[in-house]
Amino acid sequence: MAARCQLTGAEPKFGKKVSHSHRRTSRRFNPNIQSKRYWLPSEGRYVRLRLSARGIKTIDKIGIEAAVARIRAQGEKV
Numbered sequence: 670m671a672a673r674c675q676l677t678g679a680e681p682k683f684g685k686k687v688s689h690s691h692r693r694t695s696r697r698f699n700p701n702i703q704s705k706r707y708w709l710p711s712e713g714r715y716v717r718l719r720l721s722a723r724g725i726k727t728i729d730k731i732g733i734e735a736a737v738a739r740i741r742a743q744g745e746k747v
Contacts, residue, residue, distance in 0.1 A: 674724045679723065681700065704717060705717070
């Protein structure tokens, strides 16, 4: 499954690992993806979302209803 946040759209970034000898090899910076379950009062059910840590903080700020509306506006199924 892709390491992608459903709310913020955070995806892996790519860069270089630099060794002590300064030799560079490719590496991948993954977002901190968590699976979290929220109660959605308007539908009377739980929804399970794959969110980054920043996405969880965003839901704490704007609320689950507004967050689900944003996710659906992006075309994702919830």
